[in-house]
Amino acid sequence: MDCYLVEGGAKLSGTVQVNGSKNAALPILAVSLMTGGRCTFRNVPVIRDLQTQVKILNTLGIESQWDGHTVTTKVVDTYNSVAPYELVKTMRAGVCVLGPLLGMRGQATVSLPGGCVIGERPIDLHLKGLAALGAEIAFDQGNIHVKAPRGGLKGATIYLGGKFGSSVLATDNVMCAAVFAKGVTVIECAACEPEVVDLADCLNAMGAKITGAGSPRITIHGVKRLKGVDWSVIPDRIETATFLIAGAITQSPITIAGGRPDHQLAVLDVLRQMGVEVKRNGSKMTVVPGGRPKSAELATLPYPAFPTDVQSPMLALMAIANGTSIVTERIYPDRFMAAAEMKRLGANIAVSNGQAVIQGVERLQGAPVMASDLRCGAALVLAGLAAQGQTRVSRIYHVERGYERFEERLRKLGAKISRVSEESVEAAAGA
Numbered sequence: 001m002d003c004y005l006v007e008g009g010a011k012l013s014g015t016v017q018v019n020g021s022k023n024a025a026l027p028i029l030a031v032s033l034m035t036g037g038r039c040t041f042r043n044v045p046v047i048r049d050l051q052t053q054v055k056i057l058n059t060l061g062i063e064s065q066w067d068g069h070t071v072t073t074k075v076v077d078t079y080n081s082v083a084p085y086e087l088v089k090t091m092r093a094g095v096c097v098l099g100p101l102l103g104m105r106g107q108a109t110v111s112l113p114g115g116c117v118i119g120e121r122p123i124d125l126h127l128k129g130l131a132a133l134g135a136e137i138a139f140d141q142g143n144i145h146v147k148a149p150r151g152g153l154k155g156a157t158i159y160l161g162g163k164f165g166s167s168v169l170a171t172d173n174v175m176c177a178a179v180f181a182k183g184v185t186v187i188e189c190a191a192c193e194p195e196v197v198d199l200a201d202c203l204n205a206m207g208a209k210i211t212g213a214g215s216p217r218i219t220i221h222g223v224k225r226l227k228g229v230d231w232s233v234i235p236d237r238i239e240t241a242t243f244l245i246a247g248a249i250t251q252s253p254i255t256i257a258g259g260r261p262d263h264q265l266a267v268l269d270v271l272r273q274m275g276v277e278v279k280r281n282g283s284k285m286t287v288v289p290g291g292r293p294k295s296a297e298l299a300t301l302p303y304p305a306f307p308t309d310v311q312s313p314m315l316a317l318m319a320i321a322n323g324t325s326i327v328t329e330r331i332y333p334d335r336f337m338a339a340a341e342m343k344r345l346g347a348n349i350a351v352s353n354g355q356a357v358i359q360g361v362e363r364l365q366g367a368p369v370m371a372s373d374l375r376c377g378a379a380l381v382l383a384g385l386a387a388q389g390q391t392r393v394s395r396i397y398h399v400e401r402g403y404e405r406f407e408e409r410l411r412k413l414g415a416k417i418s419r420v421s422e423e424s425v426e427a428a429a430g431a
């Protein structure tokens with residue numbers, strides 16, 4: 001197994017180009033199931049989760065070709081509509097084939113996603129929405145089977161809010177299934193994330209009739225069929241935020257290019273509260289460090305509020321801020337594994353009942369730490385950039401699910417980070 005070795009204290013400089021959004025590309029690649037035509041998807045990040053999604057689609061009869069950051073697809077057969085457990089268990093987002101398959105083929109089987117380190121990953125809202133369109137739902141041996149009624153799916157008005165508010169992938173699944181439903185579907189309390197908007201825009205380019213994406217009310221007028229599409233995925237706003245924090249935590253004026261500043265408003269606001277200005281020039285964002293960051297308070301909430309996926313990276317910055325910060329996690333209340341690892345670096349973080357209180361310290365001290373999910377792993381690398389001495393981040397396969405060539409791109413900015421095998425580190429320690 002490989003790990004990252006990070007030597008803290010380096011100043012960064014230069015520009016990093018943002019990749020396409022993992023969380024837009026995953027549901028967008030699934031629309032290849034909704035047409036008999038060829039599709040071309042551009043700006044697709046070359047990361048493990050998308051490779052898994054391509055494998056899942058392959059088992060469902062979609063042949064894909066990668067060429068750099070472009071994936072082209074064509075339907076070779078439609079006889080299998082069962083997404084394999086072996087693949088879906090490694091990536092819960094595989095559930096996003098449910099709506100496209102049900103809409104296009106009238107049935108689908110996907111394994112019930114279990115929990116994961118950030119908390120329970122239920123899909124009750126997905127199923128509530130699909131059932132409202134007339135789908136019959138059955139469970140058996142950990143699988144969900146959804147089947148359209150003989151006359152096909154029928155449009156409905158569906159309230160899709162849950163105890164944690166809106167659901168991104170539930171909105172995606174219901175929107176996709178509704179594309180072929182007879183009549184009109186209205187999704188109330190829809191997720192407003194930019195990735196939902198990107199999916200709706202892609203479907204409309206294929207001939208769907210969707211309005212309201214990006215607002216809590218999405219309206220879908222059913223159509224008979226969709227044509228193929230040539231679509232470029234939006235930039236990754238979570239990766240953008242991760243690099244902005246890399247600049248802030250090392251007090252370095254780096255530039256992040258190719259992002260969408262309009263997708264970053266909640267993160268930019270918290271950085272501003274912490275004394276970190278970000279200069280905008282078109283789509284480019286340049287960090288303007290202002291000395292040791294100040295403390296801040298935030299709560300993670302559905303878009304456009306502060307994103308839960310940036311919570312762990314922001315903890316790293318707050319760990320060295322001047323003062324006491326408070327982070328309330330309202331999407332995944334258990335998502336504080338990064339805090340436990342940062343304490344090994346000397347951070348002073350107390351977590352209880354979905355809230356972290358962070359007493360900033362002057363300096364973190366490097367130490368071996370372990371990634372538990374992709375955002376936690378990225379956060380530990382950021383903390384290592386600011387720590388004194390060496391930080392070893394293990395289980396970096398988590399990071400590589402969502403960040404393409406992460407250490408290489410940070411190194412290009414001047415970070416002292418390398419990727420080595422755990423064995424070689426142990427051997428050197430033992431020598």
Ligand code: EPZ
Binds near residue numbers: 162167
């Ligand atoms: C998407 O997951 C993202 N993944 C997650 O990013 C992100 O953390 C999450 O949205 C929240 O923004 C992708 O887009 C592939 P949800 P999703 O349904 O759609 C509860 C990353 O790091 N809920 O919006 O699965 C759920 O437990 C990943 O890139 C139900 O109760 O999340 C959570 O508390 C991690 N019932 C809240 O809603 C349901 O049926 C929001 O979850 C569905 C969700």
